[in-house]
Amino acid sequence: MASGMGTKLPESVAAAAAGTLAISGVAVTGSVDVGVGGVVVAGASFVNHCRLTKPTSSGTNTVRPHSIGLTPVECAFLCEEHDMTVLQADQVTKQYRMGDVTVHALDSVDFRVESGEFVAIMGPSGSGKSTLLHLLGGLDSASGGEITLAEKQLSRLDDNAVTLVRRRKVGFIFQFYNLVPTLTAEENIALPLLIDGRDMKQSQAKIDDLLALVGLSDRRSHKPDQLSGGQQQRVAIARALVTDPDIVLADEPTGNLDSKSGKAILELLRHSCDELHHTIVMVTHDAYAASYADRVVFLKDGRLVRQLHRSEVKDGAVMQAIMNVMGHLESDE
Numbered sequence: 001m002a003s004g005m006g007t008k009l010p011e012s013v014a015a016a017a018a019g020t021l022a023i024s025g026v027a028v029t030g031s032v033d034v035g036v037g038g039v040v041v042a043g044a045s046f047v048n049h050c051r052l053t054k055p056t057s058s059g060t061n062t063v064r065p066h067s068i069g070l071t072p073v074e075c076a077f078l079c080e081e082h083d084m085t086v087l088q089a090d091q092v093t094k095q096y097r098m099g100d101v102t103v104h105a106l107d108s109v110d111f112r113v114e115s116g117e118f119v120a121i122m123g124p125s126g127s128g129k130s131t132l133l134h135l136l137g138g139l140d141s142a143s144g145g146e147i148t149l150a151e152k153q154l155s156r157l158d159d160n161a162v163t164l165v166r167r168r169k170v171g172f173i174f175q176f177y178n179l180v181p182t183l184t185a186e187e188n189i190a191l192p193l194l195i196d197g198r199d200m201k202q203s204q205a206k207i208d209d210l211l212a213l214v215g216l217s218d219r220r221s222h223k224p225d226q227l228s229g230g231q232q233q234r235v236a237i238a239r240a241l242v243t244d245p246d247i248v249l250a251d252e253p254t255g256n257l258d259s260k261s262g263k264a265i266l267e268l269l270r271h272s273c274d275e276l277h278h279t280i281v282m283v284t285h286d287a288y289a290a291s292y293a294d295r296v297v298f299l300k301d302g303r304l305v306r307q308l309h310r311s312e313v314k315d316g317a318v319m320q321a322i323m324n325v326m327g328h329l330e331s332d333e
């Protein structure tokens with residue numbers, strides 16, 4: 001481990017390290033000096049959100065660096081091994097049986113999401129987008145293949161264990177918001193914490209921060225039917241983020257909104273990725289929405305057929321490139 005270049009880790013890191021936080025296999029206690037000089041900075045730009053490995057009594061666990069106050073550069077310096085993968089689908093298939101008919105909704109899908117990415121899933125209607133998103137989030141089980149979420153192979157877990165992974169590691173955002181109509185905005189945001197048995201007093205500051213993040217501090221006591229569609233979706237985003245999930249899964253989050261409210265939602269998602277280091281997978285049929293993502297994957301007939309990285313497309317041409325691929329996929333039908 002690098003040391004001695006003079007930068008003290010923040011208090012929060014020292015606190016996390018105070019037990020025994022093993023970083024790249026090296027046990028450290030108390031505060032740690034890390035170098036943030038030129039050595040790794042040049043190579044650090046790609047290491048935005050790597051994980052530290054922290055052994056616990058129940059086995060190896062992981063900590064996201066920003067959650068313990070590490071900057072990407074400090075993290076890059078501390079970690080020798082980076083496990084950037086948050087979510088992985090290997091040869092995933094899904095069939096639905098409808099009487100004598102079998103619908104092949106997904107066919108041998110390989111898909112991987114790294115920490116800090118914003119990925120859009122596009123494809124013609126019926127191509128399997130929602131099915132894939134539901135399997136990725138443990139809302140439904142695959143017929144074949146494996147999904148690994150937050151280092152857990154979902155096919156090996158029983159229903160209760162999948163529920164726990166889903167509750168603690170995944171935030172969901174749906175097209176029609178799915179807020180509880182009898183609860184206020186604030187209560188809807190707090191709901192995942194309540195369900196998980198967390199102490200609400202300790203969480204109040206977090207809920208206040210999220211209300212501010214989504215611009216609804218002055219609407220905290222409003223019930224869903226007292227909010228506009230865009231405001232309801234912003235409550236849903238805050239609810240999705242409140243557990244600090246490993247991944248946020250969104251199915252057509254702007255599909256029910258006018259263009260102005262939709263833009264606000266997309267900017268919020270982009271912000272939560274860039275500034276708060278969340279990882280987002282978003283299903284959309286809208287090229288404009290997909291243009292906010294770092295990467296777009298395209299499904300057709302249950303197969304992942306194309307992939308487009310924003311960085312590979314010339315400035316300003318992202319939406320056109322996405323529309324071109326969608327045009328090809330739809331004209332082939």
Ligand SMILES: Nc1ncnc2c1ncn2[C@@H]1O[C@H](COP(=O)(O)OP(=O)(O)OP(=O)(O)O)[C@@H](O)[C@H]1O
Binds near residue numbers: 130
């Ligand atoms: N519960 C189900 N039972 C039977 N077939 C299903 C079920 N859910 C989805 N399907 C079928 O699986 C295929 C993929 O559906 P899915 O909802 O994933 O598509 P999608 O890409 O999200 O479409 P859209 O853009 O219209 O939302 C479709 O042929 C659909 O009819």
Ligand SMILES: [Mg+2]
Binds near residue numbers: 129130
């Ligand atoms: Mg769908």
